[in-house]
Amino acid sequence: MENNATVKKDRVLSLIQPTSVPTLGNYLGALKNWKEMSEDNDCLFGLADLHAITVRQEPAKLRKLSYEMYALLLSIGLDPDKNIIFTQSHVPEHSQLGWILNCYTQFGEASRMTQFKDKSAKHADNVNVGLFAYPTLMAADILLYQADYVPVGIDQKQHLELTRDIAERFNGAYSPTFTVPKPYIGKAGAKVMSLQDPTKKMSKSDPNPKASVSLLDKPEDIMKKFKSAVTDSEAKVRYAEGKDGINNLMSIYSCCTGLSYEEIERDFDGKGYGDFKTAVAESVIEELRPIQDKYSQLINDKAYLEQCAADGAEKARRIARKTLDKVMRKVGFWQIKK
Numbered sequence: 097m098e099n100n101a102t103v104k105k106d107r108v109l110s111l112i113q114p115t116s117v118p119t120l121g122n123y124l125g126a127l128k129n130w131k132e133m134s135e136d137n138d139c140l141f142g143l144a145d146l147h148a149i150t151v152r153q154e155p156a157k158l159r160k161l162s163y164e165m166y167a168l169l170l171s172i173g174l175d176p177d178k179n180i181i182f183t184q185s186h187v188p189e190h191s192q193l194g195w196i197l198n199c200y201t202q203f204g205e206a207s208r209m210t211q212f213k214d215k216s217a218k219h220a221d222n223v224n225v226g227l228f229a230y231p232t233l234m235a236a237d238i239l240l241y242q243a244d245y246v247p248v249g250i251d252q253k254q255h256l257e258l259t260r261d262i263a264e265r266f267n268g269a270y271s272p273t274f275t276v277p278k279p280y281i282g283k284a285g286a287k288v289m290s291l292q293d294p295t296k297k298m299s300k301s302d303p304n305p306k307a308s309v310s311l312l313d314k315p316e317d318i319m320k321k322f323k324s325a326v327t328d329s330e331a332k333v334r335y336a337e338g339k340d341g342i343n344n345l346m347s348i349y350s351c352c353t354g355l356s357y358e359e360i361e362r363d364f365d366g367k368g369y370g371d372f373k374t375a376v377a378e379s380v381i382e383e384l385r386p387i388q389d390k391y392s393q394l395i396n397d398k399a400y401l402e403q404c405a406a407d408g409a410e411k412a413r414r415i416a417r418k419t420l421d422k423v424m425r426k427v428g429f430w431q432i433k434k
C-alpha cells in the first residue's frame with residue numbers, strides 16, 4: 097500500500113507585482129487558483145517587486161503597496177505556516193540566478209516576448225535593460241525552487257514557455273539541474289477582460305476606473321461597474337463568438353459560482369442583461385466579502401505581517417540557495433567553503 101507520508105507533493109510557485117491593488121483579473125486568473133492549489137501542494141507565493149521596477153515606481157508607494165499586497169495574499173486564505181509567502185527582493189538569489197540565466201538566453205528570444213514589445217511601446221521613454229531581461233528574472237524565480245507548476249493567467253504563458261526552453265537548454269548543456277515547469281492556467285478566468293472594452297485585458301494600469309474591479313472595491317462600486325459593463329444588442333445570455341462583453345461576464349460568473357456556461361445560459365434564458373449583470377456583480381461581491389473582511393483585520397497588524405514576511409524569506413532562501421549553489425558549481429565558478 098502506498099504510504100502517503102512518503103509521496104512527494106508537487107511544488108507550485110507564482111508571484112504577482114505589487115504595483116497596485118490586484119484586479120479581479122489577477123484574482124480569477126491567478127490568486128484564486130493559488131488558494132486552491134495551496135491546499136494539497138508544496139507552495140511558494142509572493143511579490144515580484146524586482147519586476148515592478150522595470151516601470152518607474154514612486155518609492156513610498158511601492159513600499160506601501162508591497163505591504164498591502166502581502167496582507168492581501170494572507171487575506172485570500174494563503175497560510176504562511178503551511179506555504180511559503182515571501183517577497184522576491186528579500187531573497188538575493190533571484191537576482192543572482194537571473195544574471196546567470198541572461199547568459200543562457202538569446203537576444204532574439206527575449207526580443208520576441210509580446211509583453212516586452214507592448215511595454216516598450218507603452219513606456220517608450222523608459223525602455224530599460226530590466227524590461228528586456230524581465231523574462232529571465234521570471235525564469236529564475238521559478239527554476240530556483242524547482243517548481244512543477246506555475247499558476248498564471250494566459251498573458252504569462254509565453255514567459256513560461258521561455259522558462260521551459262532555458263531550463264531544458266541548461267539541463268542539456270550540463271546535466272539535469274532544473275525541473276522543467278508547467279503552466280497551470282484555469283479554464284475560465286484565464287483572461288478577464290476590461291468591463292469597458294472587452295477586447296482588451298482587464299489591467300491594473302487602465303486609466304478608466306470603470307474598466308476594472310479591484311479586490312478592495314466597495315460592494316456598491318462593484319455593482320455600479322458591472323451595471324455599466326459594455327455588452328451587445330442581442331439581449332441573450334449565451335457564450336458565442338463576437339459577444340466579448342457577455343463572454344467575459346459569463347467567465348467571471350462561472351469562476352465565482354462554479355456554474356458551467358450551459359447552466360448559466362439555462363438559468364438566464366428569457367431574462368435580460370440587467371438581471372444578468374446584477375447577478376454577476378452579486379457573485380463577485382460575495383466572493384470578495386471574506387477577503388475584504390480578513391484584510392481589514394490584518395492590515396494594521398504590522399508586527400505579525402513583518403514576522404510572516406521575514407519567516408517566508410528565510411524559508412525561501414534555504415531552498416533557493418541549494419539550487420543556486422548547484423548551478424554555480426556546474427557553470428564553473430570558484431566556490432570557497434563558508
Ligand code: TYM
Nearest residue numbers: 110111112113121122125126144237248249286287288298
Ligand atoms: P502580474 O503582476 O501582471 O499579474 C499577476 C497574475 O495575474 C494574472 N493576470 C490576469 N489573469 C487573468 N486576467 C487578467 N486580466 C489578468 N491580469 C493579470 C497574470 O497572468 C499573473 O499570473 N510576470 C508576472 C509576475 C511574476 C511571476 C513570476 C509569475 C514574476 N515572477 C514567476 C509567475 C512565476 C506578472 O507580471 O504578473
